[in-house]
Amino acid sequence: MPELPEMETYANALRPRVVGRRITQTIITREKSINVPVTVWTECLVGSAITQVERRGKHLLFHLPGEQLLLLHLMLGGWMFWGREDDKPERTIQVQLSFGEEHLYFIGLRLGYLHLWKMEEAERKLAALGPNPLELTEEMFRKRLLTRRSTLKAAFLDQGFLAGIGNCYTDELCFEAGIRPDRRTHELPDEEQTRLFQAMLELLNRGIRSGGYMEHPFYVGDAHTGGFNELCQVYDRGGEACHRCGNSIVQSELAGRKLFYCPGCQR
Template structure:
């Protein structure tokens, strides 16, 4: 599932590709991906423009010139492609937004959605999300940790704790901090909390800088999206040698989620 760095990469790249360009057409092959009828959806969008793209947690918010917001959550397996009909991937496409000769293709939205809301409704839908990790200072991070009693893995993927971190980056952050994802939050010393905070800041910024771990490019010639995929230290690296100590990376399951770590150098 795309996480904070992947959605931030999409936001940055799409901002320069589609902002201010009139939407000339809409095609919907999976109405369940919408919250309104396809005819109403198309009527609201055709002739409209996206004036700003915002990211909140794992969502993208496409702000329309008329004031409404397209709220996107890709969920598991969802991704985006921008280009011509000739360039589009040979995959099942649920929604297409046309911008002249180019289109924005929403792919793999079996669980994901693209909903049309007012700004007020959008705010209400997102208000239960925790703070953005990169907007916290250490004191705020420490205060958010204080009431938590679970392990680090479960805590980090809880979107009411911090928003935008999922399976991949929870493991990568714990590795960067040299802490086991199975450690209980109350067992952390203040110094270990600081290690965790600093690792989170460094790791997420690094992942954004190299386009996250999405494997599929956003457009033909895209050299940014997905460059973190080959740089994962532990996630999906089962039995590979640890980059720090050479021990085999362990895969286990925590609350029905895959979890990867090095038992030797993570404490």
């Protein structure tokens, strides 16, 4: 599932392409991917210009005139592609937004969605999200961490704790900090809390700079999106040798979620 760096990568790529441009056509092939009748959707969108693209946690918000917006969550398996008709991937497209001869394709929205809301409705939907981890000070992070009574893995996966971090970056930032993700939040000494905070900032920013771990390119010739795949140290590397110490990466399970760590580097 795309996490903060992946959605930030998408937002950065979308802004110069769609902001200020009018939607000339929209095609819906799976009505469950949207939340209003297709006729209402088309009437609201066609002719409207996107005024801003904003990320909130794992969501993207496409702002429209009249205090409306499109709220996107790709969930598991969702991705986007930008290009002309001839560039379109040979995949089933659930939603298409056209900007003249260029199109934004939403693919794999079986669990994900693109919903049309008034601004106040969208804010209610997002009200339970925690803060942006990239905007926290270390003091703010410590306070939030010490209110938890769970494993680090469970805490970071809770979008009410911090918005945007999921399975991959939880395991990766814990590796960066040298702390196992099954440690208890309230039992970490000050020094480990500091290491965890610094690792979180470094890892998320590295993920953004590297284009996240998305499998599919965003446009033809895209060499940036997905660059973090090769930088993963533990996630999805169960049984492989740690690049740092040579020990085998452990793959385990915690509360139904996969968990990866290095027994040599993480104590």
